Amino acid sequence: MPRKHVWPLAALLAAGTIALSACGGTTGGTAAPAPAQSQDSEGGNAKDATLLSGTARSNKADEKAGDMAPPEAPTEVKEKWVSLRASAAGELDPVVVNGSGFTLYRFDKDTAEPSKATCNGDCAKTWPPVTVAKGGKVFIAGVKQDAVGFVKRDDGSIQVTLKGWPLYRFAKDVNPGDTLGQGVGGTWFGITPDGKKAGPTEKPVPPTAAPGAKPAQSATLFSGKNFDDTTGTNFATGIATPGCNDLRGGFLSLTISGSAKIWSEVGCKGKSAVVTDDVADVTPLGFPAGVKSVFLG
Template sequence: MLRKHAWPLAVLFAVGAIALSACGSTGGTAQPATQSSSPDSGSGTTSDVQTLSGTARSNKADEKAGDMAPVSAPAETREKWVSLRAASAGDLDPVVINGAGLTLYRFDKDSANPSKATCNGDCAVTWPPVTVMPGGKIFFAGIKKQDIGVVKRDDGKLQVTIKGWPVYRFTKDTKPGDTLGQGVGGTWFGVTPDGQKAGPAKPVTPPPAAPDAKPATSATVFTGKNFDDFSGDNFASGITGPGCKDVRGEIKSIQPSGSLKIWSDAGCKGKSLVITEDVPDLAAIGFPAGIRSLFFG
């Protein structure tokens, strides 16, 4: 069982001096950075960082660093790790949030193929890029590992990308659930787990089980929807196989390591479903009371 405690929910960011309309209408004065397979070309690759399934909490990250560090902390502290989590915020569902629960955005004047970050200078003060140091960690929940990357900016920093799109925070978002950056200048939008522009929730259907997925040997279960293991009394638990394993608590979301059968009742009884991907809301796929057991094998 992972340790249970509360994280602070408010994070202070420096407010940019440039007007929002200016940042929505220009990409900054610096030349864009590009992403390719060669680090020598001025780009970053995922080999420059560690990508780890799960949340910062479930991976026991330093809670005084990364996304949870104050803006006044040294860059080497703030860029130790980044957390990417599929969630909902305001009217946006799904949208990616960081470890502090703040909404992440994409910029239409950037490019995803190849990756290019064009928000520099004053623009990057209002829209701070999500950066990670070389060798740093990117935790992810509800996002496919292959969709996560980095691109080298003009200042040499590595900016996190989702499906090729560089991602940013917005300085006027100060608490979880804020989406004040949505639609600014007609060019800024919350980013979805697959790199698209976030919008209102759409009907959810159970994800199809990949026929070639390897059997799961472990899973992380969360008592909070959207892989929430820090709000209130929510927590996460690591479960390992083989065979049938009961789980404790009202489980609302889950990250399997492969093909896994979930059950509505203890002892692997009741309603069941095979999953192969992260499920941010078990109620949305037919388990309103959560799940009570898992079968590995």
């Protein structure tokens, strides 16, 4: 399947020894996006970053920066953007991963209400916090916009939160999909898209359409499940034309803001379903060969 150019989807949103003792351990349209508002650790509101629907690649982000920056890149390059994507890793399904596919974690010794990050010093070397520059970007796929926030760390940097929980990586996770941090010290766990502790794979629950959702003006579709446009030949394509949009091939996941109708065949024919939210896997909806056309408006 040929790789396509991807449309920017800003329109989709209106708006070693490793010391673990310090970490609780013993040895993962056309409208411009609205800036995200969050409450920092001092209780003040700040315009910390811009949230954009889709992945870094589908938004044409610099793939030598952000989550994909090389280890030797300066901090200001690494903090240009962050990606949060609902996915599966090891026995964890769902779990949130970053732009490079690494598992993101939450720490039981932190607090979510209010958000407070307590992993500092040597702990933060083992569990690098997910930080973003003020005014940077956060790309989200399969994660609710209102679940994403920010907290000011003790060193003044801005850490991304999910349902109030500060997000971290684990230094011993060396390959995308590793989950070596799961359960460390009985306090570290992969985090689900709704901020809960990730656990073994469970049978996916098909999403239900929210009543009264406004018609979607655009959508991004992914050839892989879990909004995957980086593995192998997987790619994403954007659509923003009112009416029936035929797709070249079957697409297994999608991000969307509003209501749209998906179809199993081109020409908006065959099996159909209404979706009003991001869908990480369309197969439980009855689309084993993927979505082949979408009606917008």
